[in-house]
Amino acid sequence: MHSMRILYVEDEAYLASAVIHLLKKADIAVDWVASGEEGLKLATKPGYDCLVLDIMLPGVSGWDILKEVRSQGLTTPILMLSALAEVDDKVRALEAGADDYLAKPFKTAELIARLKALTRRPPLQTDETLRYADLEYDLSNRLLNGTPLTAKEAELFELLIRHPEQIQPKAQLLARAWGNEAASSDNYVEVYMSYLRKKLEQLGSSATIKTIRNLGYKLTSEKDVS
Amino acid sequence: MHSMRILYVEDEAYLASAVIHLLKKADIAVDWVASGEEGLKLATKPGYDCLVLDIMLPGVSGWDILKEVRSQGLTTPILMLSALAEVDDKVRALEAGADDYLAKPFKTAELIARLKALTRRPPLQTDETLRYADLEYDLSNRLLNGTPLTAKEAELFELLIRHPEQIQPKAQLLARAWGNEAASSDNYVEVYMSYLRKKLEQLGSSATIKTIRNLGYKLTSEKDVS
DNA sequence: AAGTATTTTAAGCCAAAATTAACATCTTTC
DNA sequence: GAAAGATGTTAATTTTGGCTTAAAATACTT
Numbered sequence A, B: 001m002h003s004m005r006i007l008y009v010e011d012e013a014y015l016a017s018a019v020i021h022l023l024k025k026a027d028i029a030v031d032w033v034a035s036g037e038e039g040l041k042l043a044t045k046p047g048y049d050c051l052v053l054d055i056m057l058p059g060v061s062g063w064d065i066l067k068e069v070r071s072q073g074l075t076t077p078i079l080m081l082s083a084l085a086e087v088d089d090k091v092r093a094l095e096a097g098a099d100d101y102l103a104k105p106f107k108t109a110e111l112i113a114r115l116k117a118l119t120r121r122p123p124l125q126t127d128e129t130l131r132y133a134d135l136e137y138d139l140s141n142r143l144l145n146g147t148p149l150t151a152k153e154a155e156l157f158e159l160l161i162r163h164p165e166q167i168q169p170k171a172q173l174l175a176r177a178w179g180n181e182a183a184s185s186d187n188y189v190e191v192y193m194s195y196l197r198k199k200l201e202q203l204g205s206s207a208t209i210k211t212i213r214n215l216g217y218k219l220t221s222e223k224d225v226s
Numbered sequence C: 001a002a003g004t005a006t007t008t009t010a011a012g013c014c015a016a017a018a019t020t021a022a023c024a025t026c027t028t029t030c
Numbered sequence D: 001g002a003a004a005g006a007t008g009t010t011a012a013t014t015t016t017g018g019c020t021t022a023a024a025a026t027a028c029t030t
Helices: A013-025 A036-043 A062-071 A087-095 A108-119 A151-162 A170-178 A186-203 B013-025 B036-043 B062-071 B087-095 B108-119 B151-162 B170-178 B186-202
Strands: A004-009 A028-033 A050-054 A078-082 A100-103 A129-132 A135-138 A208-212 A216-220 B004-009 B028-033 B050-054 B078-082 B100-103 B129-132 B135-138 B208-212 B216-220
Touching: A004 A013, A004 A036, A004 A108, A013 A028, A013 A108, A028 A036, A036 A050, A036 A062, A050 A062, A050 A108, A062 A078, A078 A087, A078 A108, A087 A100, A087 B108, A100 A108, A108 B087, A129 A151, A135 A151, A151 A170, A151 A186, A151 A216, A170 A186, A170 A216, A186 A208, B004 B013, B004 B036, B004 B108, B013 B028, B013 B108, B028 B036, B036 B050, B036 B062, B050 B062, B050 B108, B062 B078, B078 B087, B078 B108, B087 B100, B100 B108, B129 B151, B135 B151, B151 B170, B151 B186, B151 B216, B170 B186, B170 B216, B186 B208
Parallel strands: A004 A028, A004 A050, A050 A078, A078 A100, B004 B028, B004 B050, B050 B078, B078 B100
Antiparallel strands: A129 A135, A208 A216, B129 B135, B208 B216
């Protein structure tokens, strides 16, 4: 279990030193820089578990850093700090790819708790297309190697290809595509697995959907072991 | 692209209906329940991308639901709602496994932005594997060094590998896999031990299942002492 | 409203797993 | 070392869960 390392971009030195003091006590290693320019340089370096960015900085702002980091496809969790507590600001930051937003003034205890909550989750998936083996699934157009999937097919297949080689319980597949409708039945899933297999076959893919009796289904490209 | 599906537990019907209306506009499917009891039942069902829990509920509270969900090892993102804006409350919720915390009153736009921020990261996965000697047993896929076990085989083998070198009474093995069925017989266990031994053999494992006459079976890697 | 695509339903079929039972083998005790 | 009881093995049978289809119902499009 490694302790957390964060980058903290904040121009108010007095605030920063107080915060850093408490973060260190909580076993969080902090690299602090006071300017957006320096922040930008460090933010894209690997090794940080989280970036904490003040929005209002002279010159390069926290906002700029956020956009640059995300435009490079990096998925480091980002928490934005700002004196602006307006909902609009929060929404804009979150939609631009920030993971959390904390308005100033804040208690460091809350910052620490939010940092921990952020870093216990795995990195972000930004790509609009999911790949596995020889498959390319275009999420927004619901195209699997070019052939279109229907809505239900897509719901189910997305779950499978997001977790290849992992069993998806039938109940979960059912819940995903049909919600908690009372009338839903296992046979729905079976029917659609049949459809999906047919499409995989027609594509000549090496990937197949395997049944694990009593558990569920998984997408795999392994050959059967005899 | 699948739309988000969330569970929303909130006892204030007026607030809930306003929020739900806006969430639906943002293409978020909402299952709403007004009581903690119902919430608890649904929260552990698969299929939700996020749980939104009001803390203050009569009877079972959002707090209780949070703890129950996490104690079951589920990793669904959870956002807590509360009229309490105290830092302590926030910290406690986040440390108990919540992913975000929003104080009431809030703007739905912020809720939506936070939901999106939470769900664009892929779910944590926790697949447990048990190890002993040269064996690796993948619980969720029921794979023993790659080869699949059937349901009954899995029940029995799990008990053995969880307590290696320890005798598992035949009666306990029987109870585990067949419950208290009147029709069950010792021969069931014997048959399945035979199957399991065959699979261990095929894997060329150094581990074997040893019989202790009149007592039961144990998984061991020790050589026979002659 | 017609025509098309998609989803739901239902039935028969197939394969895997569980059960049964007959018989073989091992262990203990005298 | 023979008998009795316990355990092991195997093949047949039964049961269960899953697959596949085609037709019926529903949802979309124009």
